[in-house]
Amino acid sequence: MKRFLALCLFAVFVISAVLSASMLRAQDDFVAPLEQPSGSFIAVARGVVEPSGGLMRLAAQREGLIEAVMVEEGDKVTKGQELARLNDTSAQVQLTIAQAELEQSRTQEQLSRIRAEAAQAEADRLAPLAAADALPQRQITEATRNARVAAIELAIAGQNVVLAQERLKVQEAAADAHIVRAPVDGVIVRRTARPGDGTSTSTVTEMFLLAPDGPLVLKAQLDEQFVGLVHPGQSAEILRERDDGSRLTGSVSRVAPVFGSLASAQAGQAGRGDEARTVEISIRLDGPADQIAKLVLGQRMIARIAE
Numbered sequence: 001m002k003r004f005l006a007l008c009l010f011a012v013f014v015i016s017a018v019l020s021a022s023m024l025r026a027q028d029d030f031v032a033p034l035e036q037p038s039g040s041f042i043a044v045a046r047g048v049v050e051p052s053g054g055l056m057r058l059a060a061q062r063e064g065l066i067e068a069v070m071v072e073e074g075d076k077v078t079k080g081q082e083l084a085r086l087n088d089t090s091a092q093v094q095l096t097i098a099q100a101e102l103e104q105s106r107t108q109e110q111l112s113r114i115r116a117e118a119a120q121a122e123a124d125r126l127a128p129l130a131a132a133d134a135l136p137q138r139q140i141t142e143a144t145r146n147a148r149v150a151a152i153e154l155a156i157a158g159q160n161v162v163l164a165q166e167r168l169k170v171q172e173a174a175a176d177a178h179i180v181r182a183p184v185d186g187v188i189v190r191r192t193a194r195p196g197d198g199t200s201t202s203t204v205t206e207m208f209l210l211a212p213d214g215p216l217v218l219k220a221q222l223d224e225q226f227v228g229l230v231h232p233g234q235s236a237e238i239l240r241e242r243d244d245g246s247r248l249t250g251s252v253s254r255v256a257p258v259f260g261s262l263a264s265a266q267a268g269q270a271g272r273g274d275e276a277r278t279v280e281i282s283i284r285l286d287g288p289a290d291q292i293a294k295l296v297l298g299q300r301m302i303a304r305i306a307e
Contacts, residue, residue: 041304047220058208061177077182088178098171102164109157116150123147186212221278241300254282
């Protein structure tokens with residue numbers, strides 16, 4: 001009997017320990033559900049902090065092997081800065097050929113100009129003699145024809161120079177397309193490019209995720225029960241999902257015209273069940289500035305929108 005009681009007590013102890021651990025984990029993972037707005041607030045929405053223009057996925061313009069990567073995650077970059085370079089041996093060879101062709105066409109143009117000037121000078125020298133019947137008419141006619149032919153050859157040589165310049169621009173662009181550059185100032189928040197990896201243009205190969213410089217916004221999901229109550233220009237109070245007592249102010253800058261599931265369907269994506277009941281809104285963060293500066297991209301926030 002004593003052994004049975006001891007086993008029962010041990011079982012109760014084990015069950016109590018398991019329940020206590022589960023409750024502690026639940027408490028740590030607890031996220032306050034959205035409550036019905038009260039007072040002067042008419043709607044509430046949960047979202048994440050993003051740059052106003054959204055994150056930018058950067059990919060290469062050409063297929064090839066990545067030769068070098070110049071930046072790391074967290075690096076501040078400026079517009080036009082090189083981020084990565086693909087192997088461009090073939091493009092560099094074609095560029096060298098185009099440069100040589102341009103120099104050749106320019107040399108040919110100089111030679112044609114000298115010939116045209118000489119032919120015209122000869123025609124001008126013989127013209128007074130022909131007018132005084134001091135030369136046969138056939139001789140002045142031939143000199144005039146030679147000057148015209150030389151002028152046409154000079155014009156063709158000039159056109160060849162222009163064509164060579166355009167071919168050089170094409171090859172310069174082809175070589176530059178092997179370099180991935182930052183389209184705007186910002187911060188590299190993710191780097192997936194590695195030397196030796198291949199890139200594809202048929203299926204876009206993301207190499208970097210860039211957060212552009214600029215104001216931050218809260219991209220939030222507005223439940224369907226609040227749709228029609230929220231419009232651009234309305235003010236909002238914003239707090240962290242794990243409320244620490246701090247408050248930010250903002251204003252609604254955009255309300256999507258479609259529910260999330262429809263937007264996903266048009267983009268060819270499979271919409272989640274909760275998207276069918278939400279509309280995306282953007283809330284511009286106005287202040288305080290010191291609090292906004294502490295925000296981290298992707299941080300979850302809750303917005304309470306005023307009437």
